[in-house]
Amino acid sequence: MDAYTESMERLIVALGKLPGIGRRSAERMAFYLLDADKDEVDALAESLHDLKTKVGRCSECGSMAEGERCAICASDRRDRSRLCVVEKPKDVIRIEATGGYNGLYHVLGGLLAPMDGVGPEHLDLDRLAARVAAGEIQEVILALSPTAEGDGTALAVAERLKAYKLHVTRLARGLPTGATLDYANPGMLSDALRGRQNVDESES
């Protein structure tokens, strides 16, 4: 568009590629940045640059890390007997946000999708098995989506780990909080029946 300078147009096109951002929003952001302090814009540019140069994968768990290991793997305050297996780094953030888990993680890097050419050999199962074989881990929690692909992935992980003496569990599934039985489908109800809990927590 001729009304914009070349740099401005380039920025608008780049911002417009971000998820959920259309041309109009991209223009608004570009004008905001044009008017903003140089320091603020420099800081933004630097953090974008660092994102691609400094953030890599943790050599132990496969999650995001700056340097060799992530902060969770490097911490001496985590329970090293428990390992939570997730699909992607974003899932680690979600589980950490609950504040209810203090063990380690393992990021598989995807879900088993044989129809799309993703077999068990494409998931980070070798490193998972190696971590388990090292002996410290006693419980593996599979925190995978309750979808067909999540189920298949859980089966592939369990298959790979069956040689080890481990307690392997999956996240509970069934009725979402706030749902009424009227609207629950048979699948949800059967999951909820399988994963039922004691009414009084002191009994568990």
Place this chain on the structure above:
Amino acid sequence: MPVYKSPILILRCQDWSETSQIVHVLAREIGRLRCLAKGSKRGQNPFSGPLDRWTLGDAVFSQADPNRLATLMELYETERFDGIRRRLPAFYGASCITEIILTIVPDLEAQPAVFDLVVDGLRLLAAVEVEACRAVTLTLVWRLLALLGYVPRLDQCAECGAAISLESPLNFSSGLGGPVCGNCHPPGRIHHLTAKAAQAIAFLLSAGWDEVRRVRLTEATADLIRGLLSARIEELAGRKLSALRYV
């Protein structure tokens, strides 16, 4: 806008937006189609939650015209084939069947017999012993191709119709999807089958499911059948199937 009712099987679900999904379904009375399930991810009326692959149910949908996405207006879930989600060989088998439907079944062509075979097949996979999943899956794939008209009979030449004996080794053409006699030389790959292998396949195609589920295929026979099916589907679809190798 025309409204349709049909039993459907969900083949694939994709996120469409924060709240909605696009579901690829096989509908018994309509054939394969894609529909929008508005609000399904949030469990908004009429959906009780996100839709997932391998769900069978009675659906109501509307479609303005065949070139546009249909809208799934209602789904009453009747079955979910839990056994497929709880055993790895069954999961691979169901993935393979689903990939074949997504690959070679034409859109919007009602084929109730195909629908029934697939649903019966998934039920069987969900119920049989883990060791039976491979024979059941490969038999299902073969029968599915036969039902769609892509593999002719085993006892006659796929080119000239001459009788073929299963008592001796035979040549199988992946271009024609059947055996060929000594006089015919169709283009495409030719696979050489021993009489024993040909008889094993003939048995799987004619036996009742109760007999099929008792079959334990050797690695060599399974490899051979996978090879024949894979080559045939590649001829039909122009690409290899991804899931077959895990069966």
